Every structure is written in structure tokens, then in C-alpha cells.
Amino acid sequence: MTPMEHLDTNGPLPRVVIVGGGFAGLEVAKNLRKAPVEVLLLDKHNYHTFQPLLYQVASGGIEAESIAFPIRRIFSDQKNFVFRMAEVQRIEAEQNILHTEVGPIRYDYLVIATGADTNFFGNEEIKHYSMPMKSIPEALNLRSLILQNLELALVEKDPEKKKALMTFVVVGGGPTGVELSGSLGELRNKVLVKEYPELDPNEMRVFLVEGKPRVLGTFSEQASAKAARFLRKMGVDVSNGVHVKSYDGYELLIDDGRCIRTRNVLWSAGVMGALPPGITNGAVVRGNRLQTDAYFRVKGFNNVFAIGDVSVVVTEATPEGYPGVAQVAIQEGGQLAKNIARLLKNEPLKPFKYFDKGSLATIGRNKAVADLGFIRFQGFFAWLVWMFVHLMSLVGARNRLIVFINWAGSYFTFNSITRLIIRRFDRGDIEQPAPKPAAATPAPSADATAATRNA
Amino acid sequence: MTPMEHLDTNGPLPRVVIVGGGFAGLEVAKNLRKAPVEVLLLDKHNYHTFQPLLYQVASGGIEAESIAFPIRRIFSDQKNFVFRMAEVQRIEAEQNILHTEVGPIRYDYLVIATGADTNFFGNEEIKHYSMPMKSIPEALNLRSLILQNLELALVEKDPEKKKALMTFVVVGGGPTGVELSGSLGELRNKVLVKEYPELDPNEMRVFLVEGKPRVLGTFSEQASAKAARFLRKMGVDVSNGVHVKSYDGYELLIDDGRCIRTRNVLWSAGVMGALPPGITNGAVVRGNRLQTDAYFRVKGFNNVFAIGDVSVVVTEATPEGYPGVAQVAIQEGGQLAKNIARLLKNEPLKPFKYFDKGSLATIGRNKAVADLGFIRFQGFFAWLVWMFVHLMSLVGARNRLIVFINWAGSYFTFNSITRLIIRRFDRGDIEQPAPKPAAATPAPSADATAATRNA
Numbered sequence: 001m002t003p004m005e006h007l008d009t010n011g012p013l014p015r016v017v018i019v020g021g022g023f024a025g026l027e028v029a030k031n032l033r034k035a036p037v038e039v040l041l042l043d044k045h046n047y048h049t050f051q052p053l054l055y056q057v058a059s060g061g062i063e064a065e066s067i068a069f070p071i072r073r074i075f076s077d078q079k080n081f082v083f084r085m086a087e088v089q090r091i092e093a094e095q096n097i098l099h100t101e102v103g104p105i106r107y108d109y110l111v112i113a114t115g116a117d118t119n120f121f122g123n124e125e126i127k128h129y130s131m132p133m134k135s136i137p138e139a140l141n142l143r144s145l146i147l148q149n150l151e152l153a154l155v156e157k158d159p160e161k162k163k164a165l166m167t168f169v170v171v172g173g174g175p176t177g178v179e180l181s182g183s184l185g186e187l188r189n190k191v192l193v194k195e196y197p198e199l200d201p202n203e204m205r206v207f208l209v210e211g212k213p214r215v216l217g218t219f220s221e222q223a224s225a226k227a228a229r230f231l232r233k234m235g236v237d238v239s240n241g242v243h244v245k246s247y248d249g250y251e252l253l254i255d256d257g258r259c260i261r262t263r264n265v266l267w268s269a270g271v272m273g274a275l276p277p278g279i280t281n282g283a284v285v286r287g288n289r290l291q292t293d294a295y296f297r298v299k300g301f302n303n304v305f306a307i308g309d310v311s312v313v314v315t316e317a318t319p320e321g322y323p324g325v326a327q328v329a330i331q332e333g334g335q336l337a338k339n340i341a342r343l344l345k346n347e348p349l350k351p352f353k354y355f356d357k358g359s360l361a362t363i364g365r366n367k368a369v370a371d372l373g374f375i376r377f378q379g380f381f382a383w384l385v386w387m388f389v390h391l392m393s394l395v396g397a398r399n400r401l402i403v404f405i406n407w408a409g410s411y412f413t414f415n416s417i418t419r420l421i422i423r424r425f426d427r428g429d430i431e432q433p434a435p436k437p438a439a440a441t442p443a444p445s446a447d448a449t450a451a452t453r454n455a
Numbered sequence: 456m457t458p459m460e461h462l463d464t465n466g467p468l469p470r471v472v473i474v475g476g477g478f479a480g481l482e483v484a485k486n487l488r489k490a491p492v493e494v495l496l497l498d499k500h501n502y503h504t505f506q507p508l509l510y511q512v513a514s515g516g517i518e519a520e521s522i523a524f525p526i527r528r529i530f531s532d533q534k535n536f537v538f539r540m541a542e543v544q545r546i547e548a549e550q551n552i553l554h555t556e557v558g559p560i561r562y563d564y565l566v567i568a569t570g571a572d573t574n575f576f577g578n579e580e581i582k583h584y585s586m587p588m589k590s591i592p593e594a595l596n597l598r599s600l601i602l603q604n605l606e607l608a609l610v611e612k613d614p615e616k617k618k619a620l621m622t623f624v625v626v627g628g629g630p631t632g633v634e635l636s637g638s639l640g641e642l643r644n645k646v647l648v649k650e651y652p653e654l655d656p657n658e659m660r661v662f663l664v665e666g667k668p669r670v671l672g673t674f675s676e677q678a679s680a681k682a683a684r685f686l687r688k689m690g691v692d693v694s695n696g697v698h699v700k701s702y703d704g705y706e707l708l709i710d711d712g713r714c715i716r717t718r719n720v721l722w723s724a725g726v727m728g729a730l731p732p733g734i735t736n737g738a739v740v741r742g743n744r745l746q747t748d749a750y751f752r753v754k755g756f757n758n759v760f761a762i763g764d765v766s767v768v769v770t771e772a773t774p775e776g777y778p779g780v781a782q783v784a785i786q787e788g789g790q791l792a793k794n795i796a797r798l799l800k801n802e803p804l805k806p807f808k809y810f811d812k813g814s815l816a817t818i819g820r821n822k823a824v825a826d827l828g829f830i831r832f833q834g835f836f837a838w839l840v841w842m843f844v845h846l847m848s849l850v851g852a853r854n855r856l857i858v859f860i861n862w863a864g865s866y867f868t869f870n871s872i873t874r875l876i877i878r879r880f881d882r883g884d885i886e887q888p889a890p891k892p893a894a895a896t897p898a899p900s901a902d903a904t905a906a907t908r909n910a
Binding site: 045046047063064065066068070072073076082084085086102103136137140147148151152154155194195196198398401402405406409419420421422423 | 521537540541558591595610861875
């Protein structure tokens with residue numbers, strides 16, 4: 001029986017439809033391997049994205065392919081699994097139907113694991129002019145923008161414009177913001193000198209702006225403090241307890257009164273559930289997430305579940321839910337799969353209990369922080385642990401090998417091979433201030449001078 | 456003295472401006488390392504593209520980063536070298552000035568090495584609906600289209616539409632067309648079964664259409680015949696001496712009367728010089744190329760040179776010039792650098808003599824053809840030679856290592872990790888025939904059926 005037959009015939013087996021191929025969705029599908037169900041996984045991409053390393057794709061440390069894994073490959077041996085590359089347009093939960101770009105899909109059990117999107121808190125201007133980094137295409141756009149602006153800085157004669165091109169502001173001091181600003185600090189200290197000898201590293205400035213009183217708010221005080229110290233040592237300007245008021249593509253206004261002229265604003269200040277429309281029975285709570293009980297059941301339904309960043313498990317013990325990290329998503333996925341199996345056997349469901357394995361964040365070469373339960377350490381050893389954990393979490397031996405080669409190579413040479421502008425990023429309406437006019441202005445471009453001298 | 460100063464001051468050294476970072480341009484710059492000149496290289500990308508392996512990026516065999524190498528890295532140790540990422544808008548040869556998107560640039564010696572573009576022979580419709588493959592973004596678009604159409608075939612219920620989605624026509628039987636159709640044949644025979652078990656490999660058809668009497672026209676008769684046999688063995692429908700009349704995105708008309716319904720037309724049927732505007736003194740000949748003498752001088756100028764695919768060296772011995780292959784470009788680049796050095800010393804120039812090291816083309820696993828002078832061989836050994844030569848030609852040990860890992864991995868498993876749709880390709884105006892309507896038609900989509908049964 002080919003998997004397609006599952007879909008063509010309304011087979012005898014109940015159908016579990018999983019929306020989203022992130023950590024949570026994959027884990028459910030894997031753990032339903034032996035269950036008497038048809039598993040249908042939907043994702044708008046044909047690959048799983050290993051989000052924890054997205055920032056390295058953006059900073060040119062590794063290639064996109066190494067943190068993306070074709071979903072079909074992961075499940076090539078799982079008989080009861082079918083994948084469809086499709087975006088969900090609407091959930092019609094009363095009818096047990098998903099409306100997708102490849103037609104309607106019926107389900108017996110629905111697992112919503114669509115993850116999170118960048119949250120601009122309704123500020124359309126910031127949304128338009130700043131760079132998010134939640135997907136591989138977004139990370140590649142960010143990489144292109146960073147490198148394009150360095151190239152433009154090379155030929156920019158107006159010192160103010162040049163400064164703005166070489167100023168990078170990371171908004172949001174969570175793990176992503178910390179790791180991103182750290183790698184930008186390294187770009188400045190180690191790479192710029194070698195690859196852009198014509199640019200003065202001191203002219204490149206990196207800011208990290210965090211609204212809460214400390215960076216890495218979900219980590220221990222100790223880890224936060226150390227991370228901030230690491231960043232400052234690398235020349236990153238870290239400020240806590242301040243908020244961005246506006247950004248028009250040129251000037252970033254902060255509520256402490258500062259105005260930073262920059263062409264590069266990297267937005268990692270918030271997330272919101274990437275929730276397909278359709279569920280409107282008051283289950284949607286703060287951050288556009290689906291509130292569930294300890295069994296991941298979406299309020300009002302017995303066959304609709306939500307896990308991962310799109311959901312919030314609200315119990316007396318967890319009024320705020322769990323943090324939006326991979327570990328939570330993975331453990332929720334495994335637990336939900338077991339509960340679905342229990343449902344089919346009419347066994348009682350088991351409530352979710354999160355086991356916190358701890359948190360890791362890397363700031364740069366030899367610099368990381370680790371909170372493992374009561375064991376807290378920072379620096380070189382934490383950095384080794386970080387590398388090991390992330391290498392081992394990658395899907396596929398080949399990816400581990402290739403990421404390792406990249407890391408080892410750049411560790412010893414600081415040469416990242418992947419600092420490529422594969423596609424130029426063009427925001428469309430706002431063009432980078434092309435230096436062309438400069439060539440015509442009284443302060444002409446270098447080559448213009450040379451040229452006129454010669455002419 | 457930083458390289459930037461070269462540009463700011465109209466330095467004492469003569470300035471050689473090289474347009475294009477392909478095989479030809481790189482070779483000139485490298486060989487001017489010790490010459491008393493300023494070398495300024497311009498390219499619209501910040502990386503060099505190893506074109507011979509583009510087809511493997513398109514077929515998902517290797518990642519784009521492995522065949523792209525940052526130009527700044529290649530020359531990081533060359534003191535008299537400066538790179539600018541910029542497209543040339545116009546050559547003003549009478550004034551010794553290039554007009555670029557980053558302002559005007561003066562030169563003392565100009566080397567035009569802008570390479571070739573796809574030639575659609577003025578057919579706008581074919582240009583619009585078929586896929587070229589001369590750059591990394593184009594190769595990635597092609598990869599996305601191939602995989603998207605397989606995904607669409609999975610959910611397409613109309614057998615005619617499904618057939619068109621699974622039909623691939625490669626136009627042009629040069630090395631690129633042969634290697635591309637070969638890897639499509641392999642996709643069908645080896646990959647489809649594993650990764651798309653729901654698709655019938657026999658429904659996927661691959662055509663190779665060549666206008667000349669044989670494929671690999673620049674190779675020996677023996678190599679051509681063997682390549683065609685290899686392809687046919689792999690199930691590729693090879694036809695020689697036929698030409699494409701039209702393609703409207705759905706139906707491909709061939710002058711032998713055939714009409715092939717296909718959503719995938721891969722165009723490798725011709726190239727033309729990618730010549731920046733400005734030179735209009737009759738030096739532009741057939742194929743939009745610059746005619747030069749044996750010293751690469753563009754007709755009418757003593758300080759403007761053209762090499763590589765954008766040029767044609769016309770002498771009594773070579774009325775048709777040399778073939779547009781990497782070897783010619785590389786040897787021309789080396790020779791031109793030497794001649795520029797001679798010019799500076801007022802020594803007589805040496806005319807170019809091409810040393811043909813031979814030709815290699817691969818059709819698939821264990822299948823390649825080699826013409827090395829009078830030594831001609833095909834099959835497994837030729838394939839080993841092909842792999843060795845191409846691995847060794849890659850820039851950078853890391854790239855060699857990573858491409859090798861990919862090749863070794865897929866050799867033993869047939870799993871290419873990089874079969875990812877990183878960005879969906881959307882031609883914009885012509886949308887893929889989305890199966891959505893099908894769900895509404897009397898012949899409803901599988902899931903629609905299931906759904907209605909259930910509802």
C-alpha cells in the first residue's frame with residue numbers, strides 16, 4: 001500500500017494531520033511511527049529548519065543547506081507517513097477540514113505546530129525597514145544586506161552615510177539577539193581587517209538594545225551578566241531597559257533619547273504565534289498563540305492539539321506557559337504522540353511535565369554561557385558544550401560533518417567561506433543610498449576625481 | 456599604503472581595470488601580482504562562480520556555496536589588488552572611463568572579461584518561459600522549479616497536467632545540456648523512487664533536444680556517440696538535428712512536428728557575449744562578442760582587451776576563434792597578463808597560442824567521456840578523471856572537501872542532502888496550474904473526496 005493510497009481511499013486508519021515541520025511537528029510524526037494511524041505532515045517548505053543556527057547562516061558562518069533537512073528524507077522509512085508541501089489557508093475545525101493551497105484535507109486528529117513568527121508589535125514602519133530572522137530566506141536576506149552595506153561603505157564618500165552603512169543595531173537581547181550581535185562583533189574584530197582592509201574596523205559599530213533589565217532574561221542572573229560582559233569586551237554596545245520608538249530606514253529612535261543613524265536594524269525583539277486562521281472560539285490568547293490544557297487540547301476541541309511556539313500550555317503550575325525553546329517543543333511533541341496513541345486505545349491521557357535540561361547561548365569564539373540546572377558555567381568550556389550539543393542536534397551525519405568543517409576551518413583561520421551575496425537583497429521601495437550621485441556632487445567619488453584629473 | 460589609497464590618489468602606477476571575476480578575469484589579476492600596476496577587479500557578484508558544476512547545484516547535488524568563492528578571499532594577500540562589487544553601465548573607451556553603479560572609474564588598461572549570457576536568439580517567449588542556467592541564482596531557481604513541479608505532480612489529479620509537470624526538456628546538447636539531462640535521468644531512476652514513492656518514475660520523462668547532428672559537438676565523434684548511448688541507456692530521449700520552434704509555458708513545438716507538453720524547459724542552447732554597452736566601432740561581431748587580434752586587443756584600441764567568452768580571437772589560424780571553455784579563458788588570462796607586463800616594459804607582445812588539454816563531460820554515475828588529445832576513453836575511468844579534475848579545480852581546500860563529501864555521500868546512498876526549495880521560484884505572471892480548482896471540479900482531489908465522505 002503506497003502512502004498515496006492512504007489519501008485516496010478514506011482508509012480504515014484514523015488520520016493525524018500535523019501542520020508544521022519544526023521541532024514539535026517532527027517529534028509527533030516520529031513518535032507515531034508505530035501507531036495505527038495515517039500521519040500527514042504539512043509544511044510550506046520541503047525541509048526542516050534547525051533554527052538555533054539561523055544566525056550563523058545570516059553572519060556567513062555556515063551554508064543554508066547545513067541547517068535545512070528535507071522532510072521526506074527524515075521519514076523515508078516511515079510507512080504510515082505522507083508529506084505535502086502546502087500552506088494552510090484556513091482551519092475549519094467544526095468540519096475536521098483544513099483548507100490548503102493544494103486543496104482541502106480531512107483529518108481525524110489535528111496537530112497545530114506552526115511555530116512562531118517575528119512580532120513587530122503592530123509597528124508597520126519597523127516591520128518594513130528592519131530585518132527579521134525566523135526562516136532561512138530571511139537569514140540569507142540578512143546576510144546579503146550586511147555584506148552589501150559593507151560593499152557600499154567602501155565607495156561611500158559622505159562620512160555620515162558611510163557610518164550609517166557600518167552601524168548595526170540588534171533589537172532584542174534573547175539568545176538570538178545575543179548570538180547575532182556577538183557574531184557581528186566578531187565580524188568587526190576578526191573578519192573586517194582581513195577581508196575589507198580598506199574599511200576601518202573602528203568605524204563599524206554594533207549595538208544590542210534590550211527592553212528588559214538584562215539580556216538572556218530566561219537565563220540565570222549570572223549567565224546574563226557574563227554574556228553582557230562578553231559582548232562589551234567584544235565592543236558591542238549593550239543597553240538594557242530601553243525600547244525602540246521608531247525606525248524609518250535611516251534613523252533609529254530609542255526611548256532613552258538616543259538617535260542612532262543606521263542602515264542595518266536586526267529585529268529579534270519578539271515572537272508571535274504563526275497561527276493559521278479559522279479558530280476563533282476564544283482559544284487564541286496573548287501573542288496570537290493557542291491556549292491549551294496540559295494535554296495540548298485546544299480549548300473547545302477534543303481532536304485539535306497545539307504544541308510548540310504556537311501554543312501556550314496554561315495550568316495552575318504554568319500560568320505563563322513554558323519558554324519558546326526547542327526543548328519544550330520536542331518534549332511536547334513526544335508527549336502528544338503518546339497521548340494520541342492512548343486516545344486510540346481509550347486510555348486516559350497523561351498531562352505534560354517539562355523537564356528543563358538547561359540553557360546554552362554562545363557569544364563568540366571561546367565564549368558561551370551554560371545554565372544546566374544548578375550547574376552554571378561560562379567561557380571556553382561552555383562554548384565546547386554549546387558546539388557539541390548543537391552539532392549532535394543537527395539532522396544527518398553529513399550536516400554534522402560539514403558544519404564541523406566550517407566551524408573548525410573558521411576557528412583556525414577566521415575565514416568563513418560562505419560570506420557570499422548569493423542574491424542581492426533589495427527592499428524594493430527604499431533603495432540603499434547609491435553613491436552614484438556622490439560622484440557628481442562637489443565631493444566627488446575617488447574614481448571620479450581620478451577620472452577628471454585624467455580627462 | 457592601503458589599497459584604497461590606490462583609488463583615492465591618482466597613483467603613480469598605471470591602473471589595470473578588469474571587468475568580470477570569471478576564469479579569465481581572475482587569471483589576469485593573479486598574474487599581475489608582481490607587475491608595477493594597480494589592479495582593480497569589478498564584478499556584479501562578490502564571488503567567483505565555478506560554472507562547470509552549476510548543473511549540480513541545479514539538480515541538488517551540491518550546495519551553491521561550494522562552487523562560489525569570495526573574490527576578496529582569493530586576493531587577500533595580493534597587495535596591488537582592489538575589488539569592487541559593481542555592474543558596469545557603459546564603457547567610454549575614448550575617455551578611458553568606465554561608468555558603473557558605484558560611480559565612474561578611470562583606467563589605463565581595460566580588460567573586458569564579462570563572459571557569456573544565455574542566448575535565446577531573440578525569442579522573447581522562450582526567454583520568458585524557459586529556464587537558463589548561467590549563474591548561481593539561475594541554478595537555484597531551476598532547482599526550485601524542478602522540486603516544486605514534483606510536489607505539484609503529487610497532488611495533481613488531471614493526468615495530462617501531471618504528465619506535463621513531470622516532463623523535462625533540455626534544449627541544447629553541449630556539455631551543460633548533456634550533464635543536466637544526465638542528472639535528471641538519474642533523478643528519475645535513483646532518487647524519485649526513494650524520495651517520491653508516490654510518483655511513478657515511468658511517468659517522469661526527460662528529453663534532450665540538439666540542433667546539430669550530434670551532442671557534444673566540440674568533442675570527438677566517438678565521445679558524442681558514447682554520450683548519446685549513455686543518455687539513452689538512462690532513459691533520456693535524445694534527438695539530434697531538430698530545433699525548438701516555440702514554447703508558451705505549456706507546449707513545446709519542435710520542427711520535426713512533435714509537440715511536447717511540459718512545464719520544465721531548460722535552455723542551454725546557446726550563449727552570447729555579456730558585453731557592457733559603449734564599444735561601437737565595429738569590434739562587436741557574431742554572438743555579441745568582441746573581436747580581438749592574437750594579442751586580445753579590441754579592434755581600434757591599444758589599451759582595451761577582451762578575453763574569455765565575451766571575446767573571439769580572430770586570426771588566420773582561427774577564423775572562428777576558440778571554443779568557449781574554461782581552459783581557453785584561463786590560458787588567455789595568463790597570456791594577457793604577461794603581455795600587459797611586456798607593454799609596460801615596451802617589450803614586443805606575444806601572440807596567443809591555445810594548448811588544448813582536452814575535454815571532459817560526465818553523463819552520470821560511472822559514466823563520462825574524455826577526449827585527451829589522441830587518448831579517448833569513456834565510462835568509469837573517464838568519470839574518475841572528471842571528478843578528480845573538477846575537485847582539484849575548485850578554489851579552496853574546504854570547497855574540495857565539502858564537494859567530495861557530497862559526492863561520496865550521494866555515490867553510496869543516492870541521497871543528496873541539498874534537494875531543498877530554499878526559495879520558491881515564481882515566474883510571476885504564469886502561475887503553476889494550482890490543483891485547488893480540481894478540488895471543486897467533478898473530479899475532486901483525493902482529500903476532497905475523503906472530506907466529503909466524512910462530512
